[in-house]
Amino acid sequence: MTRLIFRLPDGSTRAVEATNGTSVMQAAIQGNIRGIEAECGGACACATCHVYVDEAFAGLVPPPEPDERDMLEGVAAERRSNSRLACQITMNEEMDGLTVQIPDRQF
Amino acid sequence: MGGHVVAIGASHAGVQFVAALRELGHDGPITLIGEEVAWPYQRPPLSKAFMAGSTAPDNMALRGPDFFDMSGIVTRLGIAVRAIDRARQQVVLSDGETVDYDALLLATGTRPRPWPGGPMPEGVFALRSLGDAACLRTAAEHASGPVVIVGGGYIGLELAATLRGKGGHDVTVVEAAPRLLARAASSDLSALVARRHAEAGVRLRTDVGVTEIDARDGKVVAVRLNDGSVLPAALVVLGIGVVPNQELAMEAGLPCENGIIVDRQCQTLDPAIFAAGDCTLHPNRFAGGMIRLECVQNAHDQARTAAAVLMGQEASYDTVPWFWSDQFGMKLQTAGLVEGSVRSVPRGAPEGGRGAFYHFGPDGCLKAVETVNMPAEHMLARKLLAAGVSPPADQIADPGHDLRGLLSKPL
Ligand SMILES: Cc1cc2nc3c(=O)[nH]c(=O)nc-3n(C[C@H](O)[C@H](O)[C@H](O)COP(=O)(O)OP(=O)(O)OC[C@H]3O[C@@H](n4cnc5c(N)ncnc54)[C@H](O)[C@@H]3O)c2cc1C
Ligand code: FES
Numbered sequence: 001m002t003r004l005i006f007r008l009p010d011g012s013t014r015a016v017e018a019t020n021g022t023s024v025m026q027a028a029i030q031g032n033i034r035g036i037e038a039e040c041g042g043a044c045a046c047a048t049c050h051v052y053v054d055e056a057f058a059g060l061v062p063p064p065e066p067d068e069r070d071m072l073e074g075v076a077a078e079r080r081s082n083s084r085l086a087c088q089i090t091m092n093e094e095m096d097g098l099t100v101q102i103p104d105r106q107f
Numbered sequence: 108m109g110g111h112v113v114a115i116g117a118s119h120a121g122v123q124f125v126a127a128l129r130e131l132g133h134d135g136p137i138t139l140i141g142e143e144v145a146w147p148y149q150r151p152p153l154s155k156a157f158m159a160g161s162t163a164p165d166n167m168a169l170r171g172p173d174f175f176d177m178s179g180i181v182t183r184l185g186i187a188v189r190a191i192d193r194a195r196q197q198v199v200l201s202d203g204e205t206v207d208y209d210a211l212l213l214a215t216g217t218r219p220r221p222w223p224g225g226p227m228p229e230g231v232f233a234l235r236s237l238g239d240a241a242c243l244r245t246a247a248e249h250a251s252g253p254v255v256i257v258g259g260g261y262i263g264l265e266l267a268a269t270l271r272g273k274g275g276h277d278v279t280v281v282e283a284a285p286r287l288l289a290r291a292a293s294s295d296l297s298a299l300v301a302r303r304h305a306e307a308g309v310r311l312r313t314d315v316g317v318t319e320i321d322a323r324d325g326k327v328v329a330v331r332l333n334d335g336s337v338l339p340a341a342l343v344v345l346g347i348g349v350v351p352n353q354e355l356a357m358e359a360g361l362p363c364e365n366g367i368i369v370d371r372q373c374q375t376l377d378p379a380i381f382a383a384g385d386c387t388l389h390p391n392r393f394a395g396g397m398i399r400l401e402c403v404q405n406a407h408d409q410a411r412t413a414a415a416v417l418m419g420q421e422a423s424y425d426t427v428p429w430f431w432s433d434q435f436g437m438k439l440q441t442a443g444l445v446e447g448s449v450r451s452v453p454r455g456a457p458e459g460g461r462g463a464f465y466h467f468g469p470d471g472c473l474k475a476v477e478t479v480n481m482p483a484e485h486m487l488a489r490k491l492l493a494a495g496v497s498p499p500a501d502q503i504a505d506p507g508h509d510l511r512g513l514l515s516k517p518l
Contacts, residue, residue: 022166030171039407041149041167045431045440047486067438067482074486 002091005099006033007054013099018091024100025049025087035102042087044068048106049086050075054099058082061089061098077103109135110209112417113198115188115355117141118150119406120214120384122169127414129178137180138206140198144185145237146172151403153240154265155433159273160244164237191359193377210417213356213367213375213382214410217349217401228322231343234262243344252341253277255330257317259287261432263346264300267309268434279310279338281317281330291430293445295464296477299457300434307435312338351386351399364388366399371423373413381417383409393428393444393474393492402430427492429485440485443475443492452503455481463488465503473497490514 001017004027008014016031018024028036028049037048044067053061061084064072068088072079086100112128114121117139125139141147147169156162175182183200190199197205219233230250232243247254247270254270256263259282270276280287287304288297301311312332319331320343330338353363361375362368366388373381373389384406391398408426415422432439437460448466455462463478465488473496476488487510491498494514502508 026166029168030165032171032174032177039403040431041151041403043151043155043431043433044482045438045485067480070481070483071486073483074489 002093002096002098004091004095005097006031006051007099007101008033009035009102009104020092022091023087024051024089024091024098025085027091028086033102035106036086037106038087040087044071044085044088047071047074047085048076050077050103050106051084051086051100052080052103053082053084053089054101055082057095057098060095064088075103076105076107109133111136111138111207112210112212113138113140113206113208114212114214115140115198116212116214116216116352116384116386117143117147117182117184118214118216118384119169119403120216120410121212122147123407123410124212124214124381124383124414125175125180126170126178127411128417129180131414131418131420133414133418135209137178138183139175139180140183140186140188140200140206142185142187143236143238146184148237150235151431153237154234154262155269157237157240158244158247158266158269161273167237188355191355191380193359193380196379209379211380212410212413213380213386214384214406215352215355216385217351219345220348220350222320222345222347227345228320228325228327230327230341231320231345233345234266235349246342247274247276250276250342253279253339254342254344255338255340256280256344256346257330258282258346258348259284259289259311259313260346260348261288261291261430263344264288264304265432265434266344266346267304268307271304271307271309272435276342277310278308279312280304281315281332281338282311282313283316285314287311287313291445292441293448293451293464293466293475293477295451295453295457296439296479299479300437300439302458303435303437349385349401351388353386356380356382356386364397368397369409371412371425372416373409373424374416381413383413389424391428391444392425395447398444400428402428404429427489429489438478438480438482440478440482441475442478442485442488443473445475445477448474452500454484454503455506462506465498465500467497471497487511487514 004018018027040046148167187201271278321329356367367382412424466475478485
C-alpha cells in the first residue's frame with residue numbers, strides 16, 4: 001500500500017491508500033475521488049482521467065508513452081507540462097505521498 | 108424532483124445515471140437494481156485485459172466499494188425486475204417484492220443472440236458478463252484443441268486476438284458476411300484488421316456460415332460450415348450479435364422495435380420512464396435517423412442526459428458516437444458512424460500501423476474517422492464531427508497538414 005494524495009478543484013485534499021501495481025485512476029475510483037471520470041476504464045482511449053502531477057514528484061513518475069502523450073492533446077481542461085492520464089500511472093512503493101491535482105473538468 | 112428514482116440494470120448506463128442524479132443535486136431516494144451478482148464493473152476488458160489475465164475484477168469496478176452507501180443510493184444486486192406496473196408506478200422483483208417509483212430508468216442492456224436450436228454442448232460459450240468471461244477464460248486455459256469463434260465482429264476479433272496472442276491457441280474466426288466487422292467498420296479498416304489477424308496466425312473464414320455444432324458425449328468436437336467443410340473444435344465462442352433486453356418494456360406497453368424507443372431526452376412514451384444505453388433505439392443526428400448503439404460512450408452520455416432531464420434541465424442527447432478496440436497491440440478508434448459513407452480518404456499510413464481513414468457521406472460531409480494507433484487524431488475527429496467541419500481531401504491526404512486549424516476554437 002502506498003499513500004496517494006488528490007488535490008481537488010475546490011482546494012481540499014484527500015489521501016487514499018493505493019495498492020502497488022494499480023493505476024492512479026483505479027485508486028481514485030476505489031477511493032471515491034470525484035472528478036476522475038475514466039470513461040474508457042483505463043484503455044487510454046478517453047482522456048477523462050486527466051490529472052496534474054505535483055512537480056515535486058515529477059522524477060518519480062515514468063514519462064508518458066506515445067499513446068498517452070497523444071491522448072493528452074484531447075484533455076478538456078488546460079493541458080500543462082505536468083498533465084498526465086491517471087490510468088497510465090502505475091503505483092509503486094517509491095511513489096509514497098504522490099500528489100496529483102484534479103482539473104476543473106474532464107469533458 | 109424529490110421522488111423515488113429507480114434504475115434497472117447496474118452497469119455502465121445504470122451506474123452513470125444514479126451517480127449523475129446525485130451530482131446534479133437530486134436529494135430524494137434512489138434505488139439501483141441489477142440482476143448480476145458481481146459488483147458493477149467495466150465490460151470492455153472482458154474480451155481484452157481480463158481475458159488475457161492481466162487485470163483483476165477489482166481493477167474493473169465502475170465505482171469503489173462504498174460509493175453507493177456514501178451517496179445514499181440503495182443497491183439491490185443479484186435480483187431481477189420481473190415486471191413494470193405503470194398504472195401503480197411499481198416494479199415487481201423476481202422474489203415478488205414490489206418497489207414504488209416516481210421515475211424509472213431502464214438500463215437493461217443486451218444479451219448474446221442465442222444460437223437457434225436449443226441447448227448447447229459443453230465447450231460452447233457466449234461472452235457478455237463477467238461470469239461468462241471467467242468461465243470462458245478457465246475453459247481456454249484447459250482447452251487442448253482448436254478454438255472456433257463464430258462471428259467476426261469486434262468482440263469476436265478481440266477474443267481471437269487475446270486467445271491467439273496471449274494464449275497461443277489455434278484460432279479460426281468464421282464470419283457469414285463477405286468481410287470482418289461488416290456492421291461496425293469500413294471495408295478499409297476491416298481489410299487492415301484481417302491482414303493483421305492473418306499475420307498473427309488467426310485463420311479467417313469469411314462469406315461462409317455455420318450450419319451445425321457437432322458434439323460427442325455432450326462435448327463440442329467440431330463446427331460444420333455451409334461450404335461442406337468441418338472445423339474441429341475444442342472450444343467454440345458464439346459472437347453472433349446481441350438482442351436488446353426490452354421484454355420488460357414491451358410487456359408494460361412501451362413501444363419497442365430493435366430496442367426500447369426513446370426520444371432525444373431519453374424518455375419513453377411514458378414520461379416517468381427513461382431508458383439509456385445498449386437497450387435503446389434512439390434518434391441520432393450522426394446516424395441520420397433512429398439507431399441502437401452498443402458502446403460505452405452511448406451508455407454514459409444517454410444516462411447523463413436522462414439524469415439532467417429528470418432534474419428539470421434542458422438537455423438532449425447529441426454526442427458524437429465513439430468507440431475503441433484493442434487487438435494485437437493496435438489501438439483502433441472510431442469517431443462518428445461509418446455506415447452510409449460513400450468515400451474514404453486515408454491519412455498517414457494506416458497499413459503501416461499508424462494512420463486514419465476519413466469517411467464521407469453522399470453529401471460530402473464528414474461522417475466518421477477510423478484511426479489506427481493515432482489517438483490524437485481520434486480526439487481531433489470527435490471535435491471536427493461535433494462542429495460539423497469536413498476537412499478537404501487534399502488536406503487529409505497530406506500528413507503534414509495540421510487539421511486542428513480547421514476548428515475555430517484553439518485546442
Ligand atoms: C466483451 C465486450 C467487450 C466490449 N468492448 C467495448 C469497447 O471496447 N468499447 C466500447 O465502447 N464498448 C464495448 N463493449 C460494449 C459495452 O460494454 C456496452 O455498450 C455497455 O456495457 C452498455 O452498457 P449498458 O449499461 O447499456 O448495458 P449492459 O452493460 O448490458 O448492462 C445491462 C445490465 O442490466 C441488467 N439487467 C437486464 N435486465 C434486467 C432486469 N430485468 N432486472 C435487473 N437487471 C437487469 C443486466 O444483468 C446487466 O448487468 C463491449 C461489450 C462486451 C460484452
Ligand atoms: S481512463 Fe480513459 S484514458 Fe484514462
